[in-house]
Amino acid sequence: MSFNSPKILWQILRQELIGLADLCFPPICPLCRQALQASALFCSSCLETITPVVSPRCSRCDLPFAAEDGSDHLCQACLQDPPPFLWAKSVGLYDETLRRAVQKFKYEGDFNLDRPLAALMKEALQGPIDDFSPDLLLPVPLYVTRLRQRSYNQALLLAKSLGRSRQVPVAAQLLLRIRPTPPQIGLKAVQRRRNLRGAFALSRPLQGERVLLVDDVMTTGATARECSRTLLDGGAGEVAVAVLARARLHG
Ligand SMILES: [Zn+2]
Ligand SMILES: [Zn+2]
Structure with missing residues (x-):
């Protein structure tokens, strides 16, 4: 040498x-x-207490089913009203370790968790992201006042770290939250969707790009649905969703 x-x-x-x-x-x-x-x-003790979402799960929104056997199929919500995104994939259930991780990352200012958490996402997404081959990663945006309060958007940090490791560009200012929305906690899926209608817009039109939307937690999927709809209406070719954690209930 x-x-x-x-x-x-x-x-x-x-x-x-x-x-x-x-x-x-x-x-x-x-x-x-x-x-x-x-x-x-x-x-290893933290890793062991992450519960991956395993089959049978909803093939569209990653919701795990209570039954222990059977193959993946659509959940009731996705059957009744198919989401605009192709699929959603998470690292695991929003409990124990991932709940603690989101708490620290999102609310306690521990933004250095972006790299290790994005590494978990990269590993969990390996197959689906290879098949999907996104042109762009887009974080779910925060409304400007929320961003000022928190000083960073946790979804953007995850998207940036994931984008670096996958060598896919991240468009931070493309999808915008144009009005504040009340907290979604405690609301049912229908109320959540009503809450979010018209909350997002694009800063420029898309031209058939395949977009991977990135967020920290998916609960009812209302945010992912509304963002995906905005992206498809704005010219995106296809949208898929990557989240760190999947809440067990549809709300
Ligand atoms: Zn640990
Ligand atoms: Zn579903």
């Missing part, structure tokens, strides 16, 4: 610096502060 290249020298130096930093500041699990194995993103 020749050390003449500044790039190789820098790579060696970088590895040394990482090793030194790990020695002085041993890596810890960002969720529970336990010591981490080198290069692990979370500790």
Whole structure:
């Protein structure tokens, strides 16, 4: 190996610096502060308490069914009113670890969770995202006043990190939330959808792009539906949805 290249020298130096930093500041699990194995993103006890959504699940919106056997099929909501998106995929259920992760990431200002959480999403999405091959990643936007309160959009951070690792561009200012919407917690699916009607708009038309919409949690799917509808009306070719966590109930 020749050390003449500044790039190789820098790579060696970088590895040394990482090793030194790990020695002085041993890596810890960002969720529970336990010591981490080198290069692990979370500790094994946190990873073990993530519950992946397994079959039988809704093939459209990723909702898990109560029955333990059987094949994937459409849930009642998707049968009665098919969503405008092709499919949705999550890392796992919105309980235990993922609930704690979202709490820290979204409400407690722990924005450094973006990279490890996006890495989990990348792994969970591997098959579907390869088949879908998106042209663009779009985060579900926050209304401007909410963004000021929180100072960052957690969906944008996830999309950026996912986009970097998949080498897909992220369009941060394309899908906009043009009016504030009351909190959705405690509302049924129909009320949620009514709440969100006309809440989103595009800053420019699309031209048949395949869009992967990114968000942290999907509950009834009302937000994903409304965003997807806005994107398709605005010229998107197809829309699919990637979320960190899937809430068990349809609301
Ligand atoms: Zn942990
Ligand atoms: Zn469904």
